[in-house]
Amino acid sequence: MFTGLLFLAVIIGSIVFHIWTPWWWTDIASNWSAMDDTIILSFWIGGGVFILVCLFMVYCIFRYQYKEGRRSEYKPEDKKLEKGLTWLTTIGVVALLAPGLVVWNNYIRVPDNAIQVEVMAWQWGWKYRLPGQDGKLGASNNRIISDDNPYGLNIDDPNGKDDVFVESNELHLLKDRPVKILLRSIDVLHNFYVPQFRSKMDAVPGTITYYWFEPNKNGEYEVLCAEYCGVAHYAMRGKVVVEDEESYNKWLLEQETFSSFTAKNRNNKLNKKKFVKINNLSSNKNSILKEQDVR
Amino acid sequence: MSDLNLDKLPGGFKGMSEDIGSDQTTFKGVNWGKAMMWIFLLSDTFVFSCFLVAYMKVRASVVEPWPYPSEVFALEMMGVPVPLLLIAIMTFVLITSSGTMALAVKYGYEKNRKMCGWFVLLTAIGGLTFVGMQAFEWSKLIFHDGVRPWANPFGAEQFGAFFFMITGFHGTHVSIGVIFLFIFARKVFRGDFDTGRRGYFTTMKSDYVAIEILGLYWHFVDLVWVFIFAFFYLW
C-alpha cells in the first residue's frame, strides 16, 4: 500500500513539476522554432508512455500484492498482445523520427542568401571574420597564423583582401537575415552556442564546420562554449548582438579589413616561405576538389 | 567428450539451427580452447580493423601528398630499384611459414610427434626470419630514409606513424607467436602431448589440440599481413 502510494506520488510529482516548473527554455530568437516543436512532440509522446507505464506498474503493485496461497497467472506468451505493442511502439517511433529528420534536413541545407560569418575559437575566447563587399571569405590556414596575419589568411587569395576582422568577442548580426556560421578553431574543440538560437556545432581544428540560423529578435545574447575545451571552458563567453540594418552597418564600418590591417603592418615582413608551400599544394589538389565537389 | 558423432548431425543451416537450439555445446565438436581462440581472433580482428580504418580515414583526409609506397619500400638490386622487393620476400616467408604450420596441424591431428614437431620448428624459424626482415626494414626506413613517427621526408607525416604503429603491432603478434612456437616445438618433441603432461602454470593437461589452436593464431597473423600488404604497401 505504502509502496504503491509512494510510487504514485513520484509520478504525480513529476507531472506537477513539469507543469509548474519555473525552469523552462529561454524565449527563442531564431527561426528554429521547429526544434522546440519536436521537443514538445517528444514530450507528449514520451511523457505519455512514461505515465502510462508507471501507472500500470502502480496498479499492479496495488492489485497483485503478495497473498499467501494465491497463484499468479501462468501465461508465458501472448503473441497477439506482443505484436500489437510492437506495432504501436513502431508507430510512435516513426512519429518522433520523421519530423526530426525533416528539421535536420533544413538544418544542414543553408539558404543561398545567408551571410557567411567565420567564428574563430581559441583557448579561451572568440574572434570573428566577415566577408567584405564581395560576400566571400578568403582561404585561411592555421599554419600561417602570425602577428601580422592573425587569421592566417592566404594573401594571394583576392577574396580575402576585403575580409572584415572582428577582434573582440562581440559579434553583430542582422535581424531577419540568415547567417551561415563557419566554425574554425585554432587549438582544441569548441562549440559556438547561443541558447536562444537553439542551434550549435563544434568547432574542430583542422577542418571547418558550419551551421545556420536566422536571428529574428533584436537583443544581446550570451555566447557559451558548449564543448569542453580545457580549464577555462566555463569562462569562454562571448556576445552576439542582433540589430537592424542601420546600427549594423555603423558597427561594420568601425571594424578593420584585412587590407587595412596589412597596410598598417606593412613594415613587418610577412613570412613568404609558408605561403609558397601552401600555394603549391592548392594547385595540385584542385583536380581532387572538383571530383569531390558534391554540393 | 564421449560418443558425439559429428557425421550423424545434420549439416548446413539446418545443422546450425539445431546446434544453436541444442544443449551443452553450441559449437559441436569444438574444443574449449579452440573456441576461445576463435573468439579471441574475432576480437583481435576488430583491433586490426580499427587500426586499418583509422589509417584509411587519415590517409583519405590529409591534404599533403601520401608517399608512394612502392618507391619508399623499393630496394636497390644491382643498381636498379626494385619496388617492394623486401615486402615481397617477407610475404613469401610468411606464407611459407603458414603452409608449414598447416602441415604441423595436420600431423598434430594424426598424433605424428616427429613430423609435427619439425614443422612447428620450421614455422618458428620462418616467423623469426620474418621478424628479422621487419627489423631490417624498420632500420632502413629510420636510419637510411629518415622516416620518423612524427615526420618523414616524403610527404604526409602520418605515413611513418601509421607504418610503425601497424607493422609494429603486427610484428608484436608475430613475435609472440614465435615465442609460443618454440615453446610448443619443445613440448611436442618432449612428448607432452602424448603423455598428457600438465602445464606448469595452468595445470591443464596437454593435448595435440593445442597445436591446432596455435595454428589458428599463426594463420591469423598471416591473414592480417594479407590485409596490411594490400592496404599499406599496394594501395
Next chain:
Amino acid sequence: MSDELNINKKRKNQIKTKSSAASGRGETDIDYVRPAELPEQDLYHGHSFITKWIFCQDAKVIGVQYTLTAVFTGVVGLILSWMMRMQLGFPDLFPFLTAETYYQMVTMHGMIMVVYLLTALFLGGFGNYLIPLMVGARDMVFPYVNMISFWMFFVAVVVLMASFFVPGGPTGSGWTLYPPQAILEGTPGSGYGILLMLISLSLFVIGFTMGGLNYVITILQARTRGMSLMRMPLTIWGIFTATVLALLAFPALLVSSIMMTLDKVLETSFFMPTIIKAGEALSYDGGSPILFQHLFWFFGHPEVYIVALPAFGIVSDLISVHSRKNIFGYRMMVWAIVGIGALSFFVWAHHMYVSGMSPWFGFFFATTTLIIAVPTALKVYNWILTLWRGNIRINTVMLFCLGFIVTFVNGGITGIFLGNVAVDVPLSDTYFVIAHFHMVMGIAPLMVIFGAIYHWFPLVTGRLMDEKLGKWHFWVTFLGAYSIYFPMHYLGFIGVPRRYFEMYDSPYMTSAVGMNEFISVAAFIVGAAQFIFFYNLVKSLRLGKPAGKNPWKANSLEWLTPDVPPTHGNWGEKLPVVHRWAYDYGVPGAKEDYIPQTTAPSEVKDAEVEKT
C-alpha cells in the same frame, strides 16, 4: 603440482532417469538423456591462504574479488561526485576546489563509474559468480586465465588510482578524453595523468578480454545437460550479450588509447591537426580529431549496452522470482537483448550530431538509434506485464526492481529526445544530457546492482540481509536520486552547458541557483544513504538471519547446489540435469508455486506446463 589436483569422478555417460529429452526437439518424456558432450573439468583446489583467497582460480571467489574492487572504485567515484556537487551547489564556499581539481574530478568520476565500477561489477563480478552456477558448469572453462583477468583489472585500478598522486594530478579532459585538448597544456593532468589513464584503460581491456573469453565460452560450450540457450535465465543472456559486445567494442578503445599515447609521447599526428598555442604552431599537422570521436564512440555506444544489458537480464529474473510469475514473453526478451546488442554497433555517432562530422550521417544514425527504441520498449512492456496478475512480494529486491523500471523508462524516453537528431541539437552538451545518462545508465543499473546484491547475498554468504535497513536504503536512494536527476533535465532546457565549473553570471541562468543547491543537498543525502547499505552488508555478513537453501523459492540452478554457499566445483558428484526453463512459477496443477529447473516432468505429473 599434479598431486594437488582433484580430478572429479568421471561422470556416467548415461543417466537412466525418466526425463524429457534434453535437446530442443522433445517435449514429451523420453527415457534417455543424451550422452554428455562435455569434457571433464580439472579443478585446481587451493590449499594455502594465497591460492584459496588471493590467487584463486574459483570463479566465485574471483567474482567476489571483482565486486569488492569495483565497489571500492565506486566509493572513490561517489566521493568525487560529492566534491563536484559541493562546487556546483555552493561555489566559492570551498576554496580548495579550483577549476583544475573540478575538471579532474569530473573526468575520474565518469571513467570510474562507467568502466571500473559498472562494467567490472556486472561482467566481472556478477558474471564470474553467476555464469558457472546458472548454466550448470563447475567453473569457468579456463580458471587460470580467469584469475589473471582479475589481477589485470586490479593492476588497471592501481594505475588509475596512482594518477591521483603524480605531478599534475589525474587527467581532467572529461571522460571522453577528446583530443586535442586531452593531451595539450590548458587541460589539467595533460602530462602524466592522461598517460596513466590511457595505460590503465589498455590494461583493463587486456584483462577484460581474458575474462570475457571465459564467460562467452563457458556459456556457449560448457552448459550442463538439458540447458539449451533458450532455457538460460535472462541474467545469463544479458551478461553473455554484453560480454560479446565488450569483446568487439573494447578493441576500438584499445586502438584509440594506443594512438593517443603515441600522439602524446612521440608527437605523431593521428588526432592532431595544426594547433596554434601562444601564437606558435605546434609540431602537429594534418590529423583528425573527429576520428578519435568515431573510434571512441564505436566503443562507447556498445559500452552503454555493456552496462545496460546485464541490468536488463538481472532485473528480469528478479522481477520474475519476486512476483512469482513467469517472465512474460521470454523469447521476445531474448531476441530483444540480442537485437539491441547487434544494433548497438550501428548507432555510435548519435553522440556526435554536433561534432562537425559529415552532416549526412545524422539521418543514418537518427534512424538506427530510434530503431533500437523498439526492442527496448518491448522489454519494458514485458517487465510490467510480468508484474500483471502476479503475486508480488514487496521486499527490498522488488522495490529496487520497481525503482529500476521508473528510472529506466524515464531515462529511456529522454534518450529518444537525444537520439533524434534535430531534437538533440539544442539539448546536446547541456545538463539534459547529464540527467539523461545518469538516469538511464547511472541510477537504473545501480538499482539493479543493489537489487541483485540483496537477492544473491544469501547465496554468497548463507545469510539474509536486513529488510528494514534495506527498505530505508531503497527509499532514500530512489527518491533522492530521482529528485537529483529529474529536475536536472530542466536545467538543460534553460541551456546550461555541462562541464561548467561555475555558471551563475549568465543573466538567464540565475534562476537555476536554487535548483543547483537543492540538487547538491540531495546528492549528499543519497551518497550518505549508501553507508546504510554498507553497514547492512557488514552487519548481515555476521548477524544476518541464516537463509537456508533457496530462500526466495527460485527456479534457477544457482539455488540448487548441494551446498549453500556453493563450494568449489559447485555441484558435488554429479552435474545437474535441466528439464525446463527457469520461469515455471505458478504453474496450474503443480503442488508448489515454483518448479525448479532440475525437476523432471514425471515428478510434477499434473502440472500443465507449456512447452519451453
Next chain:
Amino acid sequence: MAEAKKEQTTTHKIGIYLWIWGLLFVLSFFSYMVDWYNFQGLLRWSLILFFMFLKAGLIMAFFMHLFWERYALVNVLLWPMTAIACFVGLMVAEGKYTVFSRLFYFFVGGA
C-alpha cells in the same frame, strides 16, 4: 580423459594443403604484379581487393579449417564483420568529407 577422447576433427589429405599453399603464392605474385605493372585508379583498387579477399578467404577456409567447421561457428565468426563493414563505409564517407572541407576552405577559399 585425453586418451579416451575420440578424434574430433577429421584429417585431410596433404594434397589439399599443398594446393592451397601453391595458390597463395600465385595470388601473392599476382597482387605484386598489380604494383609492378603500375595499374592505376579503379582497376588497381579492385584488383588489390579481389586478390586480398581471395587470399584471406583461402587462408580462413582451408588453413584455419573454417570450410570444414559447422555453420554455427562460421556464422558466429562472420556476422560481426558487418559492423566493421559499416564502420569502413562510413569512414570512407567521413574521410572524403574532411578532405573536401579542408581543400575547400584552406586552399580554394571564396566560401
